[in-house]
Amino acid sequence: MKNTPELWREKIPQPGPEDHKYARGMVTLLGGMDMTGATRLASEAAARSGAGLVTIISPTFNYRKRPEGVDPTLVYRAGAPHIIVSDNTSLLDFMKQSESKGNNVCVIGPGLGLDEPNITRTLVLSILARKTPAVLDADALTAFQGNPKELLDALHEQSVITPHQGEFTRLFPGIGTKGSDAATRAAREIFGTIVLKGYKTAIAKGENSPVTNENAPPHLATAGTGDVLTGLISGLMAQGMNGFDAACAAVWIHGRAASLFGPGLVASDLPDLVPQVMQELLGFTNQLG
Numbered sequence: 049m050k051n052t053p054e055l056w057r058e059k060i061p062q063p064g065p066e067d068h069k070y071a072r073g074m075v076t077l078l079g080g081m082d083m084t085g086a087t088r089l090a091s092e093a094a095a096r097s098g099a100g101l102v103t104i105i106s107p108t109f110n111y112r113k114r115p116e117g118v119d120p121t122l123v124y125r126a127g128a129p130h131i132i133v134s135d136n137t138s139l140l141d142f143m144k145q146s147e148s149k150g151n152n153v154c155v156i157g158p159g160l161g162l163d164e165p166n167i168t169r170t171l172v173l174s175i176l177a178r179k180t181p182a183v184l185d186a187d188a189l190t191a192f193q194g195n196p197k198e199l200l201d202a203l204h205e206q207s208v209i210t211p212h213q214g215e216f217t218r219l220f221p222g223i224g225t226k227g228s229d230a231a232t233r234a235a236r237e238i239f240g241t242i243v244l245k246g247y248k249t250a251i252a253k254g255e256n257s258p259v260t261n262e263n264a265p266p267h268l269a270t271a272g273t274g275d276v277l278t279g280l281i282s283g284l285m286a287q288g289m290n291g292f293d294a295a296c297a298a299v300w301i302h303g304r305a306a307s308l309f310g311p312g313l314v315a316s317d318l319p320d321l322v323p324q325v326m327q328e329l330l331g332f333t334n335q336l337g
Contacts, residue, residue, distance in 0.1 A: 051251065051261040056297045057329055061098065061287035072100030073286030074152040075279070078139050078171065079107040080159025084123045086186070086275040089315050090158045091131045093279025096322040097298070099153075099286040105142055106135035110171065111164050140174050153181040153282045157188030158275040165191040173202050181206040181285050185278040186215070193218040200238050207240035208291040210278055216244055228258040241291040243281070245274060249299050253292045261296075264303035265310070272315025277302045280322065301325050 049055075063072055075094040079087045087104055095102045106121045124133045134142060139154070146152045154175050160168060168191040175182050184199075189211055192199040196219045203209070213225040220234045228250040235242050235252035244250045247266075252258040280298035285291060305321035306313055326332070 049257050049259050051259045051263075051296050051300050053297075053300065053329055055259065056289075056293045059289055059293050060284070060297060060326075060329060061289065062330065063098075067100075069100035070150040072098060073150060073283075073288065074101045074103065074146060075099045075155060075282045075286050076103045076105060076139070076142060076146070076152055077155040077158070077279075077282075078110065078160065079104045079120060079124055079133075080187075081107045081111060081120055081161050081163065083159030083161065084120050086159025086272060088124065088127050088131075089272050089275040089319070090155055090279035090282070092128055092316075092319040093276040093322065094155070094283035094286070095128070095130060095279075096319045097280045097283030097287075097301070097326070099283040101132065102130070102283075103132040103134055103142070105137070105139045106133065107160075109135055110138050111167060139171055143175065143178070143180055151181065151286055151288065153183065153286045155183050155185075155278060155282045157183075157185035158278055160187035162187055162190060169198070172199065176202040176204060176207060179204050179206070181291070183208045183210065183278050183282045183285070183291075185210045185274065189215045189219060196220070203238045203240040205239055206285070206291050208243060208281055208285070208295055209238075209240065210243040210245060210274065210281070210295075212245045212274065228252070228260045232258045241295050243277075243295050243299065245277070251292065251295045251299060256292070259296050261299045261303060263300060263307065265307050267309070267311060267313040268303070268306045270314055273302070273306070273318065276315055276318045279319075301329075304328075 121135045231244040231250035231252040241253045249261040284294035
């Protein structure tokens with residue numbers, strides 16, 4: 049099945065007149081130690097897709113290890129002023145504290161690194177055990193390469209994994225990486241949604257027919273664009289879309305934004321184009337007076 053807006057356009061949430069930031073949902077990201085740009089890209093995309101509150105949790109608190117001469121928390125604080133940075137709590141404690149405020153989607157993986165894979169695995173499994181909506185990417189997947197079953201068995205209905213072909217092979221050895229067929233076979237082994245990234249990204253869940261995306265231009269083949277996609281998925285989930293619909297919508301929006309920019313695209317260009325794509329999808333017109 050081809051991924052088109054007709055599949056999910058009517059499910060895109062829109063704020064009501066009495067909504068506040070918590071009603072629009074929250075996204076919480078675990079910050080990376082070295083590749084801080086990845087987390088910042090994902091956080092900005094989550095905000096641009098409509099999440100009411102986006103928070104980056106300091107990696108120094110969770111990992112208690114700081115690169116010499118660098119405090120990544122300061123890097124995050126120097127970023128977009130509408131992104132909150134917390135350096136006084138662990139990721140798991142923060143998620144527990146926020147449960148009473150509304151829907152909070154956890155993002156683990158972008159820019160995380162593999163210096164402390166045991167800690168990463170513990171955090172991921174703890175979040176999944178609480179049935180917290182979660183989007184897992186990059187190093188949150190690679191941390192389980194020695195025992196992928198540990199991760200796959202822990203996934204739940206509102207979890208989304210977004211592997212590229214290399215990560216997919218480590219999680220599902222023997223299945224191959226041929227688009228929708230591989231994604232379909234993998235999806236039957238897990239709960240939750242799988243987004244197999246590539247030229248024709250495939251989105252699959254359970255026994256449902258897979259969805260194949262065909263609007264992505266080759267300009268997306270540049271560092272950081274996958275982090276933006278992770279942020280888009282989480283932002284839509286925070287507003288109430290289920291993981292599968294959010295993944296389908298985010299992949300299409302991601303491709304459309306890249307097409308609008310064209311040659312010369314870098315990942316940081318994408319979040320600023322998301323509002324234009326959303327306005328197109330929702331038929332938004334700016335009426336003054």
